[in-house]
Amino acid sequence: MLLLLFFASPVLGALVSEPPPPTPRSPAAPVLAWLPVRLNHFDASNNDTFQMRYYYNDEFTRTNNIVIVLGGPWTISPDWASGGLPHQLAEEIGAGLFYTEQRYYGQSRPTGGTSVPELRYLTVDQALGDLAQFIQHVQSDQFQGGRFRGGQVALAGCAHAGSLATWMRLAYPHLVSAAFSDSGPLLAHDELAEYLEVVWEAVRAQGGGACVATLDLALERLFAETLTQEGANRVSNMFNTCSPIEGTNPLDTSTFFWRGVLEPLAHLVQSATTGDIAGACEVLTDPNVSEPTERLAKWVTSQLWAQPCLQASYTAHLAAHTNTSYDAPHSVDRLWMYQSCVEFGWHQTTASFNSFHNAVALPYFRALCRQYFTEDFDETLQWAGIERTNLLFGGVTYMPDAVVSVVGGHDPWWPVGPNATHATHMSPVYVVSGGSQCRVIRSTGESETQQVEVVKRAVLLNMQQLLSGKPPTHVSSAAVVCSPLAIILIIASLTFVL
Numbered sequence: 001m002l003l004l005l006f007f008a009s010p011v012l013g014a015l016v017s018e019p020p021p022p023t024p025r026s027p028a029a030p031v032l033a034w035l036p037v038r039l040n041h042f043d044a045s046n047n048d049t050f051q052m053r054y055y056y057n058d059e060f061t062r063t064n065n066i067v068i069v070l071g072g073p074w075t076i077s078p079d080w081a082s083g084g085l086p087h088q089l090a091e092e093i094g095a096g097l098f099y100t101e102q103r104y105y106g107q108s109r110p111t112g113g114t115s116v117p118e119l120r121y122l123t124v125d126q127a128l129g130d131l132a133q134f135i136q137h138v139q140s141d142q143f144q145g146g147r148f149r150g151g152q153v154a155l156a157g158c159a160h161a162g163s164l165a166t167w168m169r170l171a172y173p174h175l176v177s178a179a180f181s182d183s184g185p186l187l188a189h190d191e192l193a194e195y196l197e198v199v200w201e202a203v204r205a206q207g208g209g210a211c212v213a214t215l216d217l218a219l220e221r222l223f224a225e226t227l228t229q230e231g232a233n234r235v236s237n238m239f240n241t242c243s244p245i246e247g248t249n250p251l252d253t254s255t256f257f258w259r260g261v262l263e264p265l266a267h268l269v270q271s272a273t274t275g276d277i278a279g280a281c282e283v284l285t286d287p288n289v290s291e292p293t294e295r296l297a298k299w300v301t302s303q304l305w306a307q308p309c310l311q312a313s314y315t316a317h318l319a320a321h322t323n324t325s326y327d328a329p330h331s332v333d334r335l336w337m338y339q340s341c342v343e344f345g346w347h348q349t350t351a352s353f354n355s356f357h358n359a360v361a362l363p364y365f366r367a368l369c370r371q372y373f374t375e376d377f378d379e380t381l382q383w384a385g386i387e388r389t390n391l392l393f394g395g396v397t398y399m400p401d402a403v404v405s406v407v408g409g410h411d412p413w414w415p416v417g418p419n420a421t422h423a424t425h426m427s428p429v430y431v432v433s434g435g436s437q438c439r440v441i442r443s444t445g446e447s448e449t450q451q452v453e454v455v456k457r458a459v460l461l462n463m464q465q466l467l468s469g470k471p472p473t474h475v476s477s478a479a480v481v482c483s484p485l486a487i488i489l490i491i492a493s494l495t496f497v498l
């Protein structure tokens with residue numbers, strides 16, 4: 001049951017789950033440790049601190065260099081300090097390896113709860129301040145007799161933690177030698193209707209036109225059904241909702257379309273590995289079930305997080321997300337929604353789709369912001385927050401140097417991340433065609449496609465080049481798409497760097 005709650009909990013299309021654990025590369029168990037960091041990095045007169053959690057793995061340490069895997073809006077586990085591409089980088093350069101937890105998430109709790117006044121220190125710039133203090137500490141004589149004093153610092157992260165890696169290099173270039181961002185969005189943006197466009201594109205490409213046609217037809221019919229209470233009852237039965245959808249309540253129908261349809265599809269595409277989308281489409285186009293709404297319902301209700309029932313009531317949703325305990329099952333969603341409402345936007349609406357009749361529109365997310373928090377969390381605050389974020393970090397208009405970025409062509413977040421046009425001499429951007437989120441930060445040798453393998457090796461090479469003060473070799477996308485020769489060339493240059 002606990003497991004079910006865990007799976008049921010996250011907003012599935014958001015960035016709030018730790019990337020699936022990489023295959024462990026070594027038996028060494030990382031050490032769990034805590035560092036007191038300042039609650040407010042921007043007020044010298046406030047000396048309050050809180051405990052920031054991290055993992056430390058020193059199995060490769062033979063230099064004073066460090067590699068830090070950044071945590072995002074999730075609870076950190078030891079896994080990313082014992083496997084994955086950053087672990088490999090640490091091995092290759094003989095670095096100490098760390099994995100840090102982002103403030104407010106997991107066990108790194110600056111406040112007693114998550115009420116609105118307690119959330120005021122939940123901002124990107126405060127989180128970057130924690131990392132700056134962390135780096136300074138690890139490089140000081142206070143940490144293990146100063147063994148990392150004066151060394152190079154490499155950061156790595158994926159999804160929101162990838163954004164943090166890029167922004168760390170921008171905000172603290174004197175502390176960060178090179179950063180690797182896998183799938184990190186950079187441009188704060190109110191309405192992210194593009195998200196669902198990429199989802200549809202990915203389903204079309206990997207699951208086929210019939211699958212997309214099923215979705216469009218099913219959505220049309222579901223929308224028409226929810227206009228009457230009788231129809232809404234049928235939909236409630238079909239999707240096994242925890243309580244009947246109130247057809248007359250637009251907040252209820254939006255919650256149903258969001259949690260019951262949009263989020264499952266978002267999650268499918270965002271985290272897809274080879275065959276996942278095709279597998280879902282087999283159910284969605286099953287010739288033995290004639291009605292498209294029933295095929296969709298069959299797929300949705302078979303998902304683990306839709307057990308024991310699908311939560312589609314707005315009232316219940318709100319009650320779950322206004323609990324201000326860190327231990328509440330939806331606490332992480334609440335925290336991420338807070339950041340969405342005051343810093344990023346990125347509301348995944350259905351505005352681009354006729355078939356959805358914009359059932360999940362911007363006003364729905366505006367209502368969530370106001371009702372999760374307070375009436376002050378309105379459109380004006382949202383816009384001010386987005387402008388501030390883009391002013392602080394430049395969106396995609398300025399790419400700091402010494403950042404290696406990777407984007408998946410089927411990651412629904414790519415429209416607000418860097419792409420090939422943002423690459424610079426010192427900051428390559430690799431686009432993995434058809435790739436989902438956070439695939440390249442995993443270890444080499446277990447890639448789903450040859451292109452992913454080549455990009456992983458290019459990232460390892462580029463990070464080492466940047467750490468030794470050399471410009472990164474851009475592996476051309478042509479070379480990436482073609483063949484073993486590219487791998488051989490990269491392995492050759494890697495050996496040369498070492």
Ligand SMILES: *[C@@H]1O[C@H](CO)[C@@H](O)[C@H](O)[C@H]1NC(C)=O
Nearest residue numbers: 319323324325326327328329
């Ligand atoms: C909030 O969540 C906590 C932790 O799960 C729980 O103990 C508490 O009863 C919840 N409060 C309400 C009002 O539901």
